[in-house]
Amino acid sequence: MNNHDYIPIAALNQYAYCSHRYWRMFCAGEFLDNQYTIEGTSLHDRVHTLGEGHREDTWQVRAVWLKSEQYKLIGKADLIEEVDGNWYPIEYKRGHKREWDNDELQVCAQALCLEEMIGQKITQGYVYYAQSHQRQLVNISAELRVTAIATIQAIQNIQQSGKIPPAIYTQRCRGCSLYQQCLPQAVDKVKRYQEIK
Ligand code: SF4
Numbered sequence: 001m002n003n004h005d006y007i008p009i010a011a012l013n014q015y016a017y018c019s020h021r022y023w024r025m026f027c028a029g030e031f032l033d034n035q036y037t038i039e040g041t042s043l044h045d046r047v048h049t050l051g052e053g054h055r056e057d058t059w060q061v062r063a064v065w066l067k068s069e070q071y072k073l074i075g076k077a078d079l080i081e082e083v084d085g086n087w088y089p090i091e092y093k094r095g096h097k098r099e100w101d102n103d104e105l106q107v108c109a110q111a112l113c114l115e116e117m118i119g120q121k122i123t124q125g126y127v128y129y130a131q132s133h134q135r136q137l138v139n140i141s142a143e144l145r146v147t148a149i150a151t152i153q154a155i156q157n158i159q160q161s162g163k164i165p166p167a168i169y170t171q172r173c174r175g176c177s178l179y180q181q182c183l184p185q186a187v188d189k190v191k192r193y194q195e196i197k
Contacts, residue, residue: 009075
């Protein structure tokens with residue numbers, strides 16, 4: 001990694017979901033669609049074609065490129081809204097809110113970029129879950145910022161060291177489109193066999 005390398009904002013989401021999945025997608029260049037990823041891509045395509053305009057007191061602009069020189073981040077926000085001089089990044093997701101907070105991390109990374117671009121503090125954003133048709137408020141808290149910055153640093157460390165994060169079987173593997181390539185349970189079995197040998 002050098003000074004010209006930027007981390008895709010979506011990489012933070014994938015890293016928080018599973019660091020090994022992040023490595024497969026963004027370092028090894030692997031990606032396989034499953035039902036969830038196809039629905040997600042289709043949702044983003046629909047959102048991005050809607051353009052910009054006013055909705056009552058809210059100005060909305062879609063598919064906005066964001067960049068941060070400080071954090072070396074780059075990516076696209078699905079929707080940015082401005083209400084009474086306050087700006088809000090909004091990320092669209094196909095499903096419903098789950099127990100892990102990787103979507104919040106993605107919104108926080110968008111906020112870090114937006115702050116640098118407009119020179120104004122962003123205090124809140126949203127994740128819109130298409131399945132439940134609900135907006136989930138994301139407070140861009142000091143704690144979330146610390147987590148986002150730590151995630152950026154962890155990703156930079158992987159890029160610089162070339163070290164592959166281990167594949168560890170968890171509940172998240174069940175919905176992972178890379179399961180067939182990764183086979184984390186098979187890796188665990190081989191390790192256990194090596195240990196008792
Ligand atoms: S199958 Fe599990 S360990 Fe492997 S990339 Fe997916 S989530 Fe990560």
